[in-house]
Amino acid sequence: MPLELVWPLAALVATASAATIGASINNNGVTELFGDSFGEPGVATEYDYVIIGGGTAGNTVAARLALDSANYSVAVIEAGSFYEILSGNKTQIPGHNFEEANPAYVGSSQLITQTLHAIKTEPIQGYNGRSIGYTTGMTFGGGTAANYAGYARSTKGAHDYWANVVQDSFWSWDNVYPFYKKSVNFSPPDFTKIDPSLNITFDENAYETSGGPLHVSYGNFQGPYGPPLAEALEGQGLENIQGFSSGKLIGYGTIAAAVDPQTATRSSSETSFLQAAAGGTGLKIYPNTLAKRIIFNGTRAAGVEVKGNSLTSDFSWTISARKEVILSAGVWRSPQVLMVSGVGPADTLAAHGIDVVSDLPAVGQNAWDHPFMAHIYKVNVETNSQIVSGNSEALLEAEEQYRDHQSGRLSSIGTGQAVSFEKYPDAIRSDILSQQAKDFLSGFPEDWPETNYLPLESSAVPTDLGPDDNYLLYGSTLFATSARGNMTIRSNNTADDPVINPNWLGEEADVEMAVASFTRLREIAFNSTLVESSWVPEANVTTREQIVDWIRQNAALTYHGGCTCRMGAANDTNAVVDTRGRVRGITGLRVVDASAFALLPPGYPMAVVYMFAEKMADAILRST
Numbered sequence: 001m002p003l004e005l006v007w008p009l010a011a012l013v014a015t016a017s018a019a020t021i022g023a024s025i026n027n028n029g030v031t032e033l034f035g036d037s038f039g040e041p042g043v044a045t046e047y048d049y050v051i052i053g054g055g056t057a058g059n060t061v062a063a064r065l066a067l068d069s070a071n072y073s074v075a076v077i078e079a080g081s082f083y084e085i086l087s088g089n090k091t092q093i094p095g096h097n098f099e100e101a102n103p104a105y106v107g108s109s110q111l112i113t114q115t116l117h118a119i120k121t122e123p124i125q126g127y128n129g130r131s132i133g134y135t136t137g138m139t140f141g142g143g144t145a146a147n148y149a150g151y152a153r154s155t156k157g158a159h160d161y162w163a164n165v166v167q168d169s170f171w172s173w174d175n176v177y178p179f180y181k182k183s184v185n186f187s188p189p190d191f192t193k194i195d196p197s198l199n200i201t202f203d204e205n206a207y208e209t210s211g212g213p214l215h216v217s218y219g220n221f222q223g224p225y226g227p228p229l230a231e232a233l234e235g236q237g238l239e240n241i242q243g244f245s246s247g248k249l250i251g252y253g254t255i256a257a258a259v260d261p262q263t264a265t266r267s268s269s270e271t272s273f274l275q276a277a278a279g280g281t282g283l284k285i286y287p288n289t290l291a292k293r294i295i296f297n298g299t300r301a302a303g304v305e306v307k308g309n310s311l312t313s314d315f316s317w318t319i320s321a322r323k324e325v326i327l328s329a330g331v332w333r334s335p336q337v338l339m340v341s342g343v344g345p346a347d348t349l350a351a352h353g354i355d356v357v358s359d360l361p362a363v364g365q366n367a368w369d370h371p372f373m374a375h376i377y378k379v380n381v382e383t384n385s386q387i388v389s390g391n392s393e394a395l396l397e398a399e400e401q402y403r404d405h406q407s408g409r410l411s412s413i414g415t416g417q418a419v420s421f422e423k424y425p426d427a428i429r430s431d432i433l434s435q436q437a438k439d440f441l442s443g444f445p446e447d448w449p450e451t452n453y454l455p456l457e458s459s460a461v462p463t464d465l466g467p468d469d470n471y472l473l474y475g476s477t478l479f480a481t482s483a484r485g486n487m488t489i490r491s492n493n494t495a496d497d498p499v500i501n502p503n504w505l506g507e508e509a510d511v512e513m514a515v516a517s518f519t520r521l522r523e524i525a526f527n528s529t530l531v532e533s534s535w536v537p538e539a540n541v542t543t544r545e546q547i548v549d550w551i552r553q554n555a556a557l558t559y560h561g562g563c564t565c566r567m568g569a570a571n572d573t574n575a576v577v578d579t580r581g582r583v584r585g586i587t588g589l590r591v592v593d594a595s596a597f598a599l600l601p602p603g604y605p606m607a608v609v610y611m612f613a614e615k616m617a618d619a620i621l622r623s624t
């Protein structure tokens with residue numbers, strides 16, 4: 001689907017009075033305004049820094065640069081608009097995220113809202129040739145406007161491994177941990193709203209009072225599924241750990257969420273960072289503005305050619321950069337913008353008639369992502385099934401609690417307690433994994449979990465759901481796969497979707513890991529007092545062959561992609577940027593987003609992206 005289709009509000013945003021364009025909506029309606037922080041469409045302007053993409057990393061870097069005492073001028077160019085305007089309260093209310101963000105296995109295209117743009121993948125061989133919609137947030141906030149908002153950090157060992165791969169201690173755990181803390185304003189669980197009988201522990205020292213502006217909390221609701229599932233995990237030998245934010249993941253515990261507990265709304269990179277920098281700074285934002293290409297003077301990035309869109313016409317102009325262009329267009333679009341601008345594999349560029357500025361074969365390669373499998377169990381405690389199935393009584397009650405007390409099911413992302421991470425246990429390893437798979441896995445650090453089991457109070461339920469039926473999605477994710485994907489361009493036009501090939505389960509070892517993870521998750525589920533029966537996979541999926549068939553036909557995605565413009569040491573020919581994000585062969589151009597990760601660390605990437613952007617902003621400001 002070409003991008004133009006989702007821009008009908010462009011003219012509105014460009015011309016409406018600035019005072020009415022806000023983004024943060026609480027009980028009093030629109031309260032925080034961007035006011036004079038809009039750039040003027042169609043007018044060539046020069047800034048110190050020009051940022052392509054107002055997503056997770058882009059808004060974070062923009063805010064840190066704009067808030068610096070040097071008062072730099074900073075432009076943020078964003079293809080989309082404001083999710084709060086485009087999708088009403090759905091995107092903001094944490095409990096609606098399952099409808100909003102996951103057309104892939106909720107299964108209905110009408111649930112896709114305008115702010116979510118799904119790129120259709122190439123046929124995935126490991127998934128029986130299926131093509132899947134890869135949702136991306138095309139709005140200020142980017143992925144943080146579209147995602148499940150689970151907040152967890154990666155492990156000490158994973159970050160030290162990263163530092164070793166790129167030969168630079170800049171990325172070691174000790175050097176990134178302070179930047180994980182820097183972005184977060186943490187609130188402990190509020191037991192006046194959350195059931196106080198639930199045992200929710202967290203890692204107090206992982207946060208600091210000076211942190212912010214991103215809100216991290218536990219929502220204002222946690223479901224009753226937690227204790228029985230925690231008991232099953234204990235029974236299977238997993239140990240409780242105090243939260244997932246101080247460098248450990250292996251074990252089980254309660255995951256936090258990017259939710260502002262005061263308003264019980266989504267805390268995105270827009271409501272947090274972008275809002276913090278708007279007003280009284282040199283920040284200007286350009287909504288509904290597509291970066292067409294980076295303009296070079298020789299090999300120096302001098303600015304960006306952009307296209308604005310109104311209801312009646314398109315118009316183009318140039319936004320120039322005195323110091324740097326910072327590319328933060330995300331895993332699939334940062335490499336696209338590089339390629340159309342002349343930075344990428346020379347043969348690909350030649351095939352599209354694009355002049356080569358820097359021949360970098362690794363642009364678009366090394367795509368690393370986490371395959372996902374959703375099991376759905378019938379359970380004996382109340383879950384979100386009624387809300388999902390549209391039971392109006394349950395929905396009304398949840399809405400009332402939400403509106404009157406900012407609590408109840410809609411205030412929660414639908415997960416939290418009894419999230420677990422592990423390496424495949426010995427019995428499963430010896431039963432299921434080949435020597436080759438085991439050898440591959442042995443290359444990862446000791447604290448790098450190979451898999452994750454995530455309970456989610458939501459999503460798919462049978463169509464014949466009864467009023468008292470409760471279902472829980474229990475999903476497994478693979479963190480140590482060997483297949484890497486790639487992307488390339490369809491044309492020289494950034495309005496066309498890139499060609500993306502995540503290549504999930506593209507190696508035999510990864511299929512074995514999927515079987516191991518599937519088997520283990522089922523073992524945990526059926527050893528719990530919670531589970532009554534399995535809706536999917538059906539009980540008749542039992543032999544190894546049936547399990548592999550089921551996985552190939554049903555596996556889905558986590559939208560965790562990274563590494564398509566990966567960083568590397570100076571002698572690493574399979575890299576695009578250096579360890580400060582600077583694009584090889586070019587001056588004045590950095591890539592700062594998940595595409596520039598050296599590797600995809602285990603866990604959930606949102607927290608890593610915030611840390612990464614904080615760290616890069618610091619490097620830019622201090623010229624280190």
Ligand SMILES: Cc1cc2nc3c(=O)[nH]c(=O)nc-3n(C[C@H](O)[C@H](O)[C@H](O)COP(=O)(O)OP(=O)(O)OC[C@H]3O[C@@H](n4cnc5c(N)ncnc54)[C@H](O)[C@@H]3O)c2cc1C
Pocket residue numbers: 052053054055056057058077078079080101102135136137138139140141142143144146147148149150151152289290291292328329330331333334337494558559560561592593594595604605606607609
């Ligand atoms: C449905 C979903 C669920 C997820 N769930 C979780 C979760 O629970 N926990 C977690 O940790 N992670 C989760 N993730 C992953 C996480 O959100 C992403 O890893 C992260 O947001 C990526 O940040 P980024 O800065 O790299 O890119 P993005 O946030 O995607 O930012 C890219 C921005 O660039 C803009 N852009 C692109 N091209 C152009 C152009 N040519 N011109 C102008 N602008 C452009 C886009 O519109 C977008 O705003 C989820 C992601 C999705 C999509």
Ligand SMILES: *[C@@H]1O[C@H](CO)[C@@H](O)[C@H](O)[C@H]1NC(C)=O
Pocket residue numbers: 199200201240
């Ligand atoms: C909560 O769980 C932790 C870890 O299992 C345990 O140490 C603690 O005693 C529990 N607290 C309560 C009140 O049950």
Ligand SMILES: *[C@@H]1O[C@H](CO)[C@@H](O)[C@H](O)[C@H]1NC(C)=O
Pocket residue numbers: 071073280281282283
């Ligand atoms: C920063 O610069 C902007 C113009 O780019 C100006 O409006 C603002 O007042 C300045 N702020 C400070 C604190 O100097």
Ligand SMILES: *[C@@H]1O[C@H](CO)[C@@H](O)[C@H](O)[C@H]1NC(C)=O
Pocket residue numbers: 297298302
């Ligand atoms: C390109 O850069 C050179 C110096 O590096 C400068 O003299 C020249 O004016 C620049 N050209 C343009 C079009 O900006």
Ligand SMILES: *[C@@H]1O[C@H](CO)[C@@H](O)[C@H](O)[C@H]1NC(C)=O
Pocket residue numbers: 088089090093399402403410
């Ligand atoms: C969200 O908006 C819809 C449509 O206006 C409304 O019906 C619903 O009650 C709102 N939900 C809440 C919790 O305010």
Ligand SMILES: *[C@@H]1O[C@H](CO)[C@@H](O)[C@H](O)[C@H]1NC(C)=O
Pocket residue numbers: 485486487488501503506
């Ligand atoms: C991407 O990888 C696939 C194999 O999974 C390969 O067939 C294809 O040629 C690659 N494409 C690019 C652009 O590298």
Ligand SMILES: *[C@@H]1O[C@H](CO)[C@@H](O)[C@H](O)[C@H]1NC(C)=O
Pocket residue numbers: 353354492493
């Ligand atoms: C992009 O490609 C089209 C045809 O495919 C061509 O007409 C156009 O000139 C190209 N634009 C640029 C800037 O290279």
Ligand SMILES: *[C@@H]1O[C@H](CO)[C@@H](O)[C@H](O)[C@H]1NC(C)=O
Pocket residue numbers: 236522523524526527
């Ligand atoms: C319960 O777990 C054990 C391993 O601890 C496993 O052997 C057994 O099959 C599991 N039971 C069910 C019903 O899955």
Ligand SMILES: *[C@@H]1O[C@H](CO)[C@@H](O)[C@H](O)[C@H]1NC(C)=O
Pocket residue numbers: 538540541546
């Ligand atoms: C299992 O049963 C379902 C119907 O309940 C059927 O559609 C499916 O093909 C069966 N699978 C296997 C592996 O027999």
Ligand SMILES: *[C@@H]1O[C@H](CO)[C@@H](O)[C@H](O)[C@H]1NC(C)=O
Pocket residue numbers: 167569571572573
């Ligand atoms: C790069 O250099 C480092 C340290 O000198 C070395 O360990 C590594 O093997 C080299 N990598 C490549 C790809 O040559």
